[in-house]
Amino acid sequence: MKKHDLAPAQLTDIARTVLKKRYLLKNEHGDVIETPETMFWRVAETIAAVDARYGASSEQVEERAERFYHLMTQGYFEPNSPTLMNAGRPLGQLSACFVLPIDDNLTSIYETLKHQALIHQSGGGTGFSFSRLRPRNDVVRSTMGVASGPVSFMDVYNHSTEAIKQGGTRRGANMGILRCDHPDILEFITCKLDTTKITNFNISVAVTDAFMRAVDRDEEYDLINPRTGQVHIASRDGLKHPLTGDVLVPPGQPMRLRARMVFDLIVQCAHATGEPGLFFIDRANEYNPVPHLGAYEATNPCGEQPLLAYDVCNLGSINLGKFVTADKTIDWDYLREVVHESTRFLDNVIDANHYPLEQITHLSQRIRRIGLGVMGWADMLVRLGIPYNSHDAIELARKVMHFIDEESKVASEQLARERGPFPEWEYSIWGPDATCARRSDGSRIRPQRLLRNCNVTTVAPTGTISIIAGCSSGIEPLFAIAFWRYQADSRMLDINQDFVAQAKREGWYSPELMERIADTGHIHHPDVPAEVQRVWVTAHDIAPEWHVRMQAAFQEYTDSAISKTINFPHEATPDQVREAYELAFRLGCKGITVYRDGSRENQVLSTGSTG
Template identity: 45%
Template sequence: MEITTQCKTLSPIAEDILGKRYYHEGEDWRGLCERVSFVIANGDKELAEDFFNIMYNLDFLPNSPTLANAGKDGDRQQLSACFILPVEDDIVEIMETVKNTAIVHKSGGGTGFDFSSTRPKGSPVSSTNGVASGPLSWMKIINATTEEVKQGGMRRGANMGTLRVDHPDILDFILCKKNDKTMTNFNLSVAVSDVFMAAVEKGDNFELVNPHNKETVLMDAREIFDIICENAWESGEPGMIFIDAVNSTNPVPHLGAIRSSNPCGEFYFIPFGVCNLGSINLVNMLKATEDGSYEIDFDRLRKITEIAVTFLDKVIDVNHFPLTEIHDMAHKTRPIGLGVMGLADMLLYMKLPYDSDAGREMVGEVMKFIDEVGWETSNMLGREFGTFPEFQQGSLPSQKTPRNCQITTIAPTGTLATFAGVSFGIEPNFNYVYKRKIVDSEFIQVHPLFEQVAKEEDFYSEELMEKLRTTPSLKIRDLDEVPDHVKEYFVTAFDISPEDHVKMQATVQKYVDNAVSKTINLPYDATSEQIGELYMMAWKLGCKGLTVYRDGSRDDQVIVAAKESGKDDIKLLEICGDTDAEEADIAEDIAPTQIDIMNPDTLASAMVDLSPEEKCELLQRVNLFRLDYNTKIDLHPKETVNGKRTKFTTGCGELYCKSFENPINDGDDAILWELFMTTVGGGCKAHSAALAITVSLALQGRANIKSLTHHWSKIQCDACKGRDTDGKSCPSIVANYIRSLTQDPASGNVRKAIAAPKSAQKTIKVQTSLKGVCPECGEAIRRIDGCRSCSACGWTRCD
């Protein structure tokens, strides 16, 4: 394989993003690099040349505010991305924080808050003889403020809201975005302690403590933990912060405890903390060996790391911070955040699977080297310019003259990686075939390394490349032309087990001073119990936090309904994903493949050319539709349907379930349509009939059957305890029965479609793609931590 140094010429998509958001008037890439390097070097010509070279050659790039704002007049030269603001139990101080939030967002930064010091709702307020409204009320005010302020004129502000797990309002916090759909500008994380996690393991009670009067109340730790897991299963939130692990590496504990992070979870710090970030391109740190393989060029990596640390330290001195308190904290502590991008691509070049011991060992070696060289450089700078003023030997025992209180952190790097043309941060590749959009042109791009490997391994053909370009949904692992040993390292995010995702995060965290931004991807059929196991695993492996995302849990939402298509007799359901209303408007410009899911003939036709996996995927998508029309819903099953009767043993007697499927063609495919239930020998017949009606309505599209069965499976009936039954309650038995009818027992994939309803007067058609939609180009987007990124046009948003 030939590795190319990506200097001077950027991709069309990179140039498009730069032109829209980063270039100053008359600039190109060279001009941008000259501008930024000149400003950061602050008159040192030798440094300016070093800074220019590592940026221009795409060996290292600083965070977006530095690229966009360096060289602007006065206060507009705000160069940092991450800010932590305090929230105290005082209305005057809280409103000051609201004001400061607006100022930071206007400057282009994201903000993190911890609301744990605010008294819970209902607590007495002596100054007014009233009661406190609780932390959620203050979150709403900040959320509304964020809604009104565009972040630096580039994107809407992003917030991280944190609450300690021992706060009395913790359950309200966990459920707040589920109960309040307006809380759109916050990511949520629960700060859990080691004591809490140990209580969960043991099944013990746990104390909730009022931060105002220290009154306590006991609650089952597992109950809290299960609610966290269930909400993460449903929506990916809240995330979990292991706050004791975070504070175990606090470089300035005498200034206070760390309580929150920035929106993407890579920067934890005390209030008024700020950090400027930058990332090394690991693909550019490779060199070819005599046998044609690749290895790390550690000499080059050392040089780039030294220059990058110096760059980030110099940013602090020329930065125009948005608040005096932030300026003072930055100069007292001088934190920097050096990270990496292109890690997954680096492993591809080295032919090391992302999910292998060998891959993790190599990553650990690289990250350890960067961290060690980074500290060496910081100590050198400290000897020349002085240590950071708040340095105390006890908090950093292995450092003698550090210029900075921290060196390394791992950011998502969505935009920076797009500029460099490499994989995001430490994330695995999402796919190896991408649709790109530049203005009005559109093209399919195959990962260039795959083409190189195909030629080297002698399986390259124009037919194969054309197949990939014309069918972007194809996976490398599904191609018969590709040898198995190549498939082993061309893995995607969803090929990798969730456990291996956690192991990679833990490997990187071991050699990172602050924290790691990474998403743990789970398949659609993952359970909340599995998420709980991942949280436990991450805690024990030393991670500082964990963010999970179950495929389809946030993006597969019907958010634009009854949009007229120009014909009075048709309504379209545009599956636009996790977007705002204004973003959803772009659905009008999409020309999706559409099928009438209530017409058996068209549904069958749509399935003719699909593989078994694609057929399962299509049927699974049909399962998801939940429609809330005010018009009457008429159901039209066929006159002849297939039925099945099954007997179960409950705690009260026998439960008979009869299920009926509505065929959609002459083959084996059918829509599970209706359920009848009755009891014999005991039990409540009325309860069984009501449950059967609920199931039937859900099957016919009136509710999300997947979510219902998930919750029903957890219901415990006292009559079933200690008895030889087929489940722990009638609802749990029915849930397992529905799963057995709709899922393949081996793979867990959905194998029977669940119907969507047909309006009395309207034909409903649906877009077959369920991915989130980019508001700029209309293509699918992927979620990384609290951010969504589009690989087609480079759009990104952190919420």
């Protein structure tokens, strides 16, 4: 295909605006010198070219590029933003997710700070565990001073992020994680109560199964100093409750806390600000495909990828709404085809990638982790006439994700036959019986499968690529049916086009009704038929429990984790947040993030006339 005969991309006006502002190539004067079509062709060509390394002819490479181009321009599949921005360009860094290690010494802390900057500059997000750092006020032998502790270094990382804009497009995103048994855990849990602090981090507490059991049984547990591996002894100030000031551990005493008190504090803070979230670290590690290379200590910024130190993942998402046919069924055959093509795309991205660090290049080649996910799930449901908050939706979630997970593994097996399995395969959880990593009780974690990629599936937030594909994001419910978009001093009505089409088809459309829906932020008006009100539910109509159940349904058939926000109405109580956290643990989620409407002042999205 020549550049001048590129088929036009199917893009909404908003998608074109986003691409122009942040993705299309600009010259040194800031003028855009690419069209969306030439951008998609640049990506398709660069990623397809990898096939030549594995023996494909130039005609085959061209055909592959055309297929990739079709998937992206027609909104069936989009790779993560760094691939769209950087493929075929000098930086060439194509992945969204990284985790870097921080060891308990200044060299490591500042080496990793530098690496964070390099990754942000290339458009990637970084996650860190601060759990190895010695606690605040602990001894520092080299200077005879005292340590400043994980939270103060998180602040340093936060300030550095503030100073660097990612490739001039977006500010860096980080995940900060601390284990529940770190002596500074209470300070960490409360560190974002001031919503002007550490704003470039999402934070999650890494909770162990033992901790969750201790919460359940109302038991105490030890806080361990990572420098010594021993129970930490409280310094001369003792340990005080960060909100009440009550002395929890007197000076000089071993630190033990009631698990329930710590859990209550997490819940109270999450109710107040949405943070911290939880990272169920033992659950994540149970499914670590390559435990012989290390354990998971942290995730990427939005939580969908638990990763090892210097680990990386490139993501891509399939737009499910596109697979609903006119007679309201799912086109499974075409979905299969797109899953196979997308898996191949993501495997090629690993080879086309230019990573900012040698350690990352090495590990990515050894384990070949990819993250194939979905978006447009809410669109799929409304097109099929199934309410998000229903057992039918949960069942369909299982069925769809099971299908995608299985088909992507079949595709990865095909790639392994053509190109070889990932080099660490033999000792991974997918390896042969005699050598593979197992659970502590000796049982296999996964069946033996000769795969090209150690991990295949995930669910990303798809914040920007869902706008590009013109679909609902990730597995989230619709945020609103209609809302007012304020842009450059003008007020524009943004309405779900499927909703408009249905209203016109069924004869209850009127411009006034659409404006009323945007004004009130809901569709519960007499002119909207009851069945439509039942199916077209939005995030705020859906009880938190359904959000958690939906996340768990997708998790059942996903290798990595799921990025999802469990939405609560403004009037929700801390107990309801607690129930969601406990339910997520019971249902096998790998983490959870909540948000209570209006709990942060600068909420980005909002419905109703205040929006």
